Amino acid sequence: MKTIKIVKKGKPEKLKLEASPIPIPGENDVLIKVVAAGVNFADILARQGLYPEAPKVPFIPGYEVAGIIEDTGEKITRFKKGDRVVALTNFGGYAEFVSTPSILVRHLPEDKSFEEAAGLPVNFTTAYHSLYNTGSFTKGNRVLIQAAAGGVGLAAVQLCKIMECEIFGTASSIEKITFLKNIGVHHPINYFTCDFEEEILKITKNEKLDIILDSIGGKFIAKELRLLRGHGRIVNLGIASISGKGKLKILIELLKSKRVHPIKLLTSSKGFYGVNIRKIWEFRPDLGKVTFDNIMKLYTKGKIKPIISRVFSLEEAAKAHSFMENRKNIGKIILKV
Incomplete structure (x- = not known):
């Protein structure tokens, strides 16, 4: 699969397009075919080497995606292949596929676009x-x-x-x-x-x-x-x-x-x-779950809506980072996979 990796700490040019194996979901996870991924300031800090919890380089950044369920772990009953979803991820979002715990995943209504929804979770x-x-x-x-x-x-x-x-x-x-x-x-x-x-x-x-x-x-x-x-x-x-x-x-x-x-x-x-x-999801998953559920209710009812500044292709991840780093965005930056 195509991925964007931070191969070395530094400027946006340290983001490289590389091939990686498709992840295999664990028993409580789902595998998502990513359609769109959100870009966050934490991604910028991770690339700059200023985010303490980032994995060692090289790694795939990205905390949120919207896409379609490709596969599920053996204990998963709430999702099936083909479901439209929006999800949080523990890194790994800048890719064609990502595996993430099902507790971080929510069904995406048919009337919501993947690009818009990818700007919702974080x-x-x-x-x-x-x-x-x-x-x-x-x-x-x-x-x-x-x-x-x-x-x-x-x-x-x-x-x-x-x-x-x-x-x-x-x-x-x-x-x-x-x-x-x-x-x-x-x-x-x-x-x-x-x-x-x-x-x-x-x-x-x-x-x-x-x-x-x-x-x-x-x-x-x-x-x-x-x-x-x-x-x-x-x-x-x-x-x-x-x-x-x-x-x-x-x-x-x-x-x-x-x-x-x-x-x-x-x-x-x-x-x-x-x-x-x-850390809320790590130490208080019950609180994280209620928060995400409440956000999805507001989103479904049309009470809230991510404001999308610009959509870049996955291959343009470095440009997307530069755009955010230079504070040009009003709202969310999205990568279309």
Whole structure:
């Protein structure tokens, strides 16, 4: 089968098209013929050697796919050959076939396209878990979504709109700011041209926020802590601020990060929560299952929808990575297999 492998840590050119054997599903797994695969920022970090849980090179990246069941393990009764599905994968998604545990797989309705569905699992389960499972999430909450025009950001925007939240969303270009305004973000803020902390306090007349979703990290955290009111929380989803930087610059960026002291969190009644959706499935599969089920219900009813920025062919994986790395995407990047 055709695969894309990270053959060496480094630039997008380290992604190579190679042939590999078709995997054999275990007794609790299904084999999926991949039609489309989602590209995530974790794939970028893995390629750069900045993702601690990535396998040793060479390996096939990719955390989510949509496709058709090709084969099933002997204990599988919920799926059969020919079923249309969407799934999470533990790496291996950039390929013609992938084997994954059946608990990570859901049936895909006939009216949903594979390309669209491939953008659903990682971003929407991450956003849903971050909002609903890390603390209270109620109607009218004031929510700041950093990098709101990315995959997780746009997923969070849709979930916040369902809950009638007041949404603050940051982005890095005029084009993205305009897009966020058009999809219903109440307060789009360009963090390249203004201080988002000052801008938010000006808008709210010094009122503070309930939830902050942060996928950037670094020096943003100190500002975010000041923006939280009591019972508020920061949910940290990533560290995009270190992407593409050398070891010295990464160290400098990490040193800029605010040290979160537990006593200060206690006395101010604020929270700081880290989310790695892979770890949720590893340690709390029951929670992961409910989250994925709830996302699929919302998707089936048309309440949420992945916003696709661009579709590349599998062979164009390096171009897809460059597109994301240069922050050109508004929404999800997909590989068509």
